[in-house]
Amino acid sequence: MIKKKKIVYGLSFLFCFCLIILQTAVYAAEAQKATKVPGAVAAVAAVPQAYVTTGFPQVVVVSGTNYEMGVQYGEQAAAAIVHNVALFKSRLYSKFGSDKVTKDMQVWDYYLKKYDPVYADWLRGIMEGCKRKGYAVTYLDLIALMVYPTQFWARPKAPYPAETRIASIGGLSAPSSQGEYHACTTFAAAGAKTPDGKPIHAITSMSPTETMDNIILLAFPKEGASFVSQTYAGRVNGNYAMNSKGFSWTMTAIMSDNPAWGMPPEVYFHYLAQMVGSSEEALSYLKSTPKGGVTGGFILTDASGNISAFEGTADKFHLSKPGERGESGQFIVQTNHLIHPSLKPLNPKWLPVIGTYARYDTIFQLLQEAAPGSVNFAFSKNFFASDDWYDAAKAVWNRNQPGIREVSNSHTSVSQGIFFPADLVAYLQTGTPSGIGLPAYATGEYVKIKLADGPKKVTDQADADAIALYWDARDSFQRDLNAKAPFLTAPIVADIRAKLDQAFVAYSIGMDRAAFAALMKDVKKQNSLWSEAMTQYAKAQLYAQMAKTALLKARAGTP
Template identity: 25%
Template structure:
């Protein structure tokens, strides 16, 4: 049986809640840092080089959100670590790719899905994702609950030490993200993706959350699906300097790891598909499994689609296997959210263990409205 992601609860101003986070998750944070440091050593980077690369993101982070910069300093203090180590965890996608001697970058996989209230049996939006990444990260994941005085509370599944990955807030806003790659990537330094996801969860207004995803300069491409319990979901295919939209088809939105916006494909080159060829059918499989159930889709329907093992181990739900870079990867977690109920369920290594752990968030009254 896979180990459930521990729940970490924090409160107070940014630096203080960072300290609480670092103290509670210190062992998992240290494990994650050791893992990525070892991986980067294979690219020819010792700690001094990793530290310099991590610190290069600090000015952009401070401009983007001083509170997040303070929170990361607090995490480092609480865990008894160098501040650069926490920057590494929050900018690991960018840092792994920027390790210039690395020839075979490992992409995050992921298959994200949203079913709008009009096609679910309970008339409530369901937002879910399979997170495909390194097998070792099953032992570094946490669920972070942030009690805030300066905005809605947040519940997010993330790697220990990270500010956010997949999650939702007390205003009913939810986000998941999928790896994308294009020929525009890494031409300039932008805001690390983890911080953009966190920013989207810090607002009560969906428009403000979408603005953060849509307009924030990024170092690399990424796909982010934003939804709100009232019945809105939009997929944002983000290049570093431009964002494209993908909308639900008859209430259903599914995205894997390749660009699908016709406008995007007319303007840039998808350079990631060679490392994630299974992406080309993963979204089709999930969509085809769910489409016939429109009007009666449930949380269990979504889970079943994300458990799909067609073409295993190159499947929607991936058991541990070597990827094209000869590194061991897997579907590390399946995350299913019903924002209107403040419900998050997480199964670790779901291809091996379909046990879900339930986490809850108290929603603000205005968020608890769905579309009939």
């Protein structure tokens, strides 16, 4: 009897002990879950780990409906999106106050939903994708992230338009200082200027340092065209893109002393990439929508070589073709000022401080003097990385002046794009064009992406391009090693070997991820794997080019 009682007591103790352990585990799990539930008290205190961008961009691959693509985007880039939301909101709140920012975002959103409701579906999806990763991001947070440059540079001083039915908040915003204005330089060329007569379309995107985070977005929508772009995470496209219809576009900010409420230019970034298939369709949309904020100077290019520039303010615009501004051939240039004589008086008096006239004259002069067939990828890459500028008034070149606003290799150059729309090929670069500047580990090199009708074909081509770049760099290096080239000192050899090793490590990981992607049946998981593969192939391309560049510099005796 005593023995049975001991057994019962022992089992009872064991049961109670297990129950306590189980409850503790449940409470711990609930507590952990609470830190990730949007709106939970614990979520307010939880601060994500620091996010650091580098010169090796993440590639985000999405497909499906607009909402589905948004969810995939949000899940794949959640950490970067949350970083950008916090960074941009904190600066907007500091400048305008939270109440005014909230109202302003409602106004910008009014125009987005009226003229591009598809974009709203993307944003709702991004919000959901971030939520699934444990981050609380609101819809208006994403609007603020999207329009950050326009809000910061060109918030209208006028009351909100009556059509929005949003009550204005008293007190005008302090005007932005000239030091806060930034810039872009873009051009397009075709015909005798390019090697094969096909169009080339290029841009350096210049904006505040806090916008330097870059992802490459590859989208395959059910509705509209597939497209490739580069942007800071959380936004659908930066101010340039190319789509599967062979249409590319770029936009530069056109400043005004009296910006208007209307559709912010960042909405055009999405619409022109996904919903437009030709220059004619783009022009129709640009003319039919009320332009707000910094409006813009758009260059539109299609696969046939049709090039045009649409420049204007909120209510005035002009369309130019090559030759109308004094071009000697089939090319056109746009920076950050209005060029047509009917629009010139609308340029703010302070514009020279941002270097827009010098940047325009510099690339115009280079294109004007360019030999037939010489405007190619190398021409564009070298121009963006140059610290030289042309003073048209004096007809004098100013050499080696880094850091000034007259050059495109600027402190504010956060990304570059070079498009070949007839071949559906994009070259995309993150950071300062020369590779010395921002972000950390800027490369000075470009990722090559060829658009196709699905992620697998694009990834397969990125694989082929990466390994071709690797073997080209390796064989060139091996040839000089075999020849016992005197310029190959021990430090240079070690540096090139390390870059080649990094390239092949990334290439190997890319192959691994692509293999699992090809076997995956779940589309969302498959796209995530394609994204990982593309990110690694991009890294392999960059390291291989860095190795080749280091070798060429050693041959030339330059650092």
